[in-house]
Amino acid sequence: MKKRKIKENMRRNAREEWQKIRQMDRKSAAVYIWDYYKLWIIGIVTFVFLVIYFITVFLNRPKDTLLHVTMVNFYDNVSEKSDFYKDFIEYSGFNVEEGDVIFDANVFFNLIRPADSKSSYFQKTIAFLEAKTTDAVICEYDNLMGIGAGGRFLDLSDEKVKSIYEKYQDRIVYLAESEERDEEVPIGIDISDSPVLARMNGYTDKCYIAVSAYTERLDAVEVFIDYLLS
Amino acid sequence: MESMETKRKVTQIAIHIILIIFSFIMLVPFAWMTLTAFKSATEATQVNPFVIFPSKWLTDAFVRVWNNMNFLLLYKNTLLLIFWRVVCAVLTATMAGYGFSRLEFKGRDAMFNLILFQMMIPSQIFLIPQYVMVSNMKMTNTIFALVFPGIVTAFGTFLLKQAYMGLPKDLEEAARMDGCNIFQTFLLIMAPLARSSMVALAIFTAVFAYKDLMWPLVVNTSSTMMPLSAALATMQGQYSSNYPELMAASLIACVPMIVLYLIFQKQFIEGIATSGGKL
C-alpha cells in the first residue's frame, strides 16, 4: 500500500516538474534545471564517464606475460623498439601476440650505499619479485648478494632448475654462509662475458643473472639465459 | 586610547618579525633549489657554506631538462592523479566523517576503531599486497592504478569527523524541524560548514599524491603513464650527480602545485574566512 502511494506521488511530482520546465523559455529552464539538479547531473556524467573509462581500460588490458626481466643499473635501451628486444624475440620464437616480453631497466640502486637499501627502486624490485611479476634479475655483484640475502632468489640446486644448473655449473656464484644460514647457496649465474650484453652499452663491471624464487615461468627464463650466453 | 594604538602596532610588528624569521627557515631548501639550478655542475657540489650564489647564472639546466623530459605529459598524469585522489578522498571522507560523528547506529564505534587501527600500521606493509591486487586486476599502467590506494582515506575520515563534532548541534535540529531528511541535512547544512576541513584534506591529499614516489614507480612502469615524481626519480637514477639539472626539473615540477595552491587559497580559504562570521 505504502509503496504504491510513494510511487504515485513520485510520478505526479515528476509530471508537475516537467510541466513547469516546459512553460519556461529555454534559458531560464536551463538555469532552473542546473540549479535544482546539478548534483544529479554531475553525478550521472561522472558515473557514465567512469563506466566508459573502465570499459576502455578493460578492453586494453595487458596480455599475459611470457617473460619479465628486471635489469638493475642498465643504461642502454631495452624497450620494444630496441635491437636487444627484437633480437631476443627472433631467437626465442615467442609469439608477442599471445603475451608480453618485458625488460624493465628503470631500476637504479646500489646496495653498497646504505641509503639505497631503502631506495624506492629497491622496494620496487622486492615488490616485483614477491608479486611474481618479475622472473629474473640482472645486476652487479653487490646487488646480487644484497637482494640474495633476503632469500628472494631461487636456490639453483633446486630440482626445478636442474637443467640450468647442469648447463652453467661453472658460472654459478654462491651466497656466503652467515649467522642464519649454515651453507652456501647457489643463486647467480655469471653472464659478464655474454656476447649479447657486450654489444650493448650496459655494464662496465661483472654482472649476473638470478632467478626469482617465486616465478612460474622457468622455461622462459632458461631460454633467456641461453640467449644471453649463446 | 593612543597607548592602545601604539601597543597594537608593536604587537603587529612583533608578529611580522616572528613570521619573517620562520619564513626564512621554511624557505631555505627552496632557495637552495633555485640557486643550484642556476649553477654549473661542478660548482653545485662544492661544500663551502659561504659560496651561496652562483658565480655565473646559467639557464642551460632548465633548457636541457625541458627538452629531455615530456613535461606536458607528466603534468597531465600528475594532475589526473591529484584530481581523482582529491575527489575520491573528499567525497568518501565527508560522508563517512558525518556518519561517524553525528549519527548513532549499531556498529559505528567498531568501524571507527578499524579506521584508527589502520592509521597505526606503518604504510610499508601495504605496498606489496596492494600491488598484487592491481596486478591481478591487470590494471597496471593506468591512471586507475595510480589512484587506487587513495580511493579512501582513514586520515581524512578522522579529520572530517572532528570537524563535524566541532559544529553546533542546534543547526541540525532546526533542519530536521523543517522536514529535511538525514541526507538533506548532511548535504545542505552540515557539509558546507565543514568546507575548510575539506580544503585542508584536499591540500593534504594533493601534496601526498604529488610526492608519492613509491607507488607510481611500482604500478606504472610505462614512461607514458608516469607522474612527475617517478620521472624525476628516474632522472635522478640515471644522472645522479647532476644537481643543477635535478633541481631545475624539480622546480619546473613544482609549478602546477604552486598554481593549484594559490587557486585553492583564493577561491576557498578567503571565501570561508568572510562567510564564517555570519554563522
Added chain:
Amino acid sequence: MANKSGKAPMTSWEKNQFKWGWIFILPTMIGLIALNIYPIFATVYQSFFKTGDFGRGNIFVGLENYATMIKDAEVWQSLWNTIKYAIIEVPFSICIALVLAVFLNRKMKGRSVYRAIFFLPMIAAPAAVAMVWRWLYNSQFGLLNNLFGLHVEWISNPKIAWISVAVIGVWSILGYNIVLFIAGLQDIPHDYYEAAEIDGASGVAAFFNITLPLLSPTIFFVLITRVIGAMQVFDLVYMVMDRTNPALPKTQSIVYLFYQYSFNFGNKGYGSAIVMLLLAVILIVTVFQNIGQKKWVFYN
C-alpha cells in the same frame, strides 16, 4: 542507547539513522577493508612463520618470533629511540604550528604571502631538503657551526644526534600542522572574538579563553595523528646520516628496523612481529589519549 540490546524494536528515527549511517560509511569501509585491513591480518598471520628462503616454503614457528623479539636489545633500543623522537617532535611541532596558525589567521598585510611560503616546504624536492640539512649540520663546513663559532658534532655525537634529527622532523611537519590549524580556526565564528573585544579582553586572554577551547577538537586530531606519525618515523635519519656514523644505533627507528627485516633480510615473520609491537605501543598511547580527551576537548 537502550536499543543496543536488540530487544526493544527500533523507532523509525533510529532505523533511519542506522540506514543512513551505514550508507555514509560504507564506501570508506569497503575500500579500507580491501586495501588495508586485509593486509594487516595477513601481517598478523605472517608473524607466526619463519619465511622460507630461496623458494623453500614457509615454516610455522608459533610464538618464536615474539620470544626472540622480547630478548632482542636492538628492538627495544629502536623503540626507545622512536619514543624519544616523538617526545621532541610532537609537542614542538604542535605548539609552534598553533602559534603561527593563529598569527596567519589574523587580518593583516601579506597574510597570503606568508601562507604560500609556509606551504612551499611541503613540495620541495626531498633531495634539496636533504642537501640543505646536511650542509647545516656539517661539523666542518656547516652553517650552524660557522655562523655561531661552535664545534658541535650535530649528527655524529650520539647524545645530540637524535635531537638534531627531531628538529628536522619538526621542520618538515610544521606546514602540515599549520594547514590543519588554519582550517580549524576558520570554523570558529568571529562573533566570539568581537564579544571578547568589547569586554576588553587582551589577545592572549582571547587565545586561552576562546581559541584553545573551540579549537580543541582540531588539536586533539592533530595530537593523535602526530603521535602516530612520529612513532612511524622511517627514513628521516638516513637523510643526514651515513652507515658509518657512530650515532646511528642511537637514532634508528622501529619502523626502519621492521623494514630492514622485511625487505633487506627477507625475514618477514620477524618484521611482522616488530610491527605488532609497534601497534601495541601506539594502541596503548591512543587509548590513553582517548580517555584523556574528556578532560580537555570541548565539543559543541
